[in-house]
Every structure is written in structure tokens, then in C-alpha cells.
Amino acid sequence: MLQEEYESRRVLPPHLRKPEAPEAPFSYEIRDATPADLPHIREIYNYYVTNSTVTFDEDTMSIKAWKAKYAHLRKIGMPFLVAASPSGQILGYALVTPWKQKAAYRFTVENSIYLGQASTGKGLGTALMRALVDASKAAGLKEMIAVIADQGAEASIAMHRAFGFKQVGSMGRVGFKFDRWLGTVLMQKSLK
Template sequence: MAAAAPPLRLRAAVESDLDAIAALYALEVREGVATYEYDVPDRSEMRRRWRAIVEAGYPYLVAERIEDGAARFAGYAYASAYRTRIGYRWTVENSVYVEPASHGCGIGGALMRRLIADCTALGFRQMVAVIGDGSNAASVALHERLGFKLAGVFPGLGRKHGRWLDTVQMVLPLGDGDVGEPDPGVPGLK
């Protein structure tokens, strides 16, 4: 019988989380293809990005595994503007990153379920997943389990680590989705 996963705490990210967030993102920039960024942003840039997202009214979450009474950073997720034009203000793009040691423990799913709930409560109507490298089966499967549907695959849209990479876009309706009138007071572009 497999051991039960340690308890998990999800909460809003705070400035003291930025070192762990920056380190996890730096690993993905250097070694992965979930982001097509080439240069690792320093802590001040990560702080600027975090503040911009939070000040615009989007949720930014941290997951902590509780082990032996101590909280250990396990990952983060946030929503941000899908595009900057005003007509997209009811649509968010999600980002989720999980520490390699915590892959397969349900942390990405827990973060995403909370992010979806928070974005729905804020009045957003669509969530888009932009998945770097179409071969990222784990991310595609996670989003499918959460109800996201394939919107499209863009072949060779990005280039990193000496190869062309496909980009997958998936979409999830939030609340009433594209039916009815949206809340004019939704955060984001105002």
C-alpha cells in the first residue's frame, strides 16, 4: 500500500515566498520548456512580476507540504491576463509550477482547482492554459482532468534548447463561460 501524501496547505503567495518561487522558475528556464524564456529573471524581476499580477487583482498561490510539522514549499500557480486588449479582460491565463520532488503528488491539481475556484469567484469567464512544448503530457493530462478542452496546437511556435517546440492551448469555461453578460467589475484591465 502506498503511503498517504503529506497534508497540503494552499495560500496566497507573499513576498517571503519569492526566493522559492524564483528558484523553481529558474530551474524551468534553465532546463525545461514550460516557459520559452531563455534568461533566468533575478529576484527583483520576479518580485516586480508578482506585484504586477497581485496588484491587478489576479490570484497568485503557493502550495506547501506539511511534513513533520514544518511547511515546505511545493509549488505555485497564478492567473494573469490572457491578452492585454480590453475585450479579453474576462479571460485569464494560468501558470502552474511544481517542485520536481513533488511531481505526481497531486500538488498541481490542488493548486489548479483552487486557482479555478478563485478566478470563478472573481467573475472571470474563461481560463486558458498555454502549455509550452506539446509533448508535455503531464501538463496536458492535468488540464484535461480539470475539464480543459483542446483549443489548438501551434506547431513550432517557439524555440528553446536547440529545437522548435509546439504550443498547446486549452480552455476551460468559468462560471457561465461565454453565455450571458459578464460582470463589468471583474479585476484585470480596467
């Protein structure tokens, strides 16, 4: 008897096999970010800086820069959320920043959502967006803007569309990263 035939006969038919244990559910808690979360947030963000065009940053952000950003957002009352696993691992984060510095723009923000690599494709981005929109409304914000790379961010565009964001513009060839020109898609949602 050939080895292959022997191996195929050793495998039990499906109705005689023990059922496989179900995959553990993907669970998390969405909460306000804390200073202790910043090293994990930095790691998530810097992955995208060095490996993708979803951010136009070309230099990784330091902990010092993240601490300054966190302090500024807290001072001006902007939402900054994380999704944490039951063990405390940071799976992703979401925040808003002022759209522009001029006072008349004070009710308009730009959103950012980034997920750890093991957390993509599981609905976490949607959960973070829902929480971010709710937190932004609670903070009295009125308009949310998304500036999304026009290449490699199709999932982000689709998610924003599902949340009622409308495309309000696009800009071509405004960024140059990884030896190629990139544009942006501008989307907007009124927070009512």
C-alpha cells in the same frame, strides 16, 4: 558456506519481519502567495527555465522581476497561490495572468502551475489547479487559457483535460529552445 548463502539466510522471511513504517503523508496548505515566498517561487521556476521546455523562457527570472510580477497581479486582483509544507517549504505555485493587454480581454486569463521537483507525481498539481480555478471564479474571471508546450508536457495536457479544458488550437514551430523547434497546444475552460 558461501557468503551469499549466509546473507540470504540472515534475512527473515516476510511474515517474521517488523512491518515497515508507513511513509509520512504528503501534506501541504494552499494559500495566497506572499512576498516572502518569492525566492522559493523563483527557484522552482528557474529550474524549469534551465532544464525543460515547459516554459519558453530562456533566461532565469530575477527576484526583482518576481516582485514586479507579484505586485502587478495583486494590484489587478489576479490569484497567485502557493502550496506550502507544514514546515513552510514552498512545494509549488499557481497563478493567472491577463491573456492579453487589451481591455476587452479583461475576463480571460492564462494559467501557470509549477511544482518543485520533489513534489511532482503526488497530486499537488491537481490540488493547485482546483484552488486556482476556484480563486479565479471568485475573482470574477470567466475564461481560462492554457498555453502548453507540445513536447514534454503530456502530464500538463492530461491534467487540463481532466479539469474540462478543451483543446482549441495548436501552433507549430513557434518557439526555439535547446536547439530545437517547439510548438504549443492551446486549451480553454469556461469558468461557470
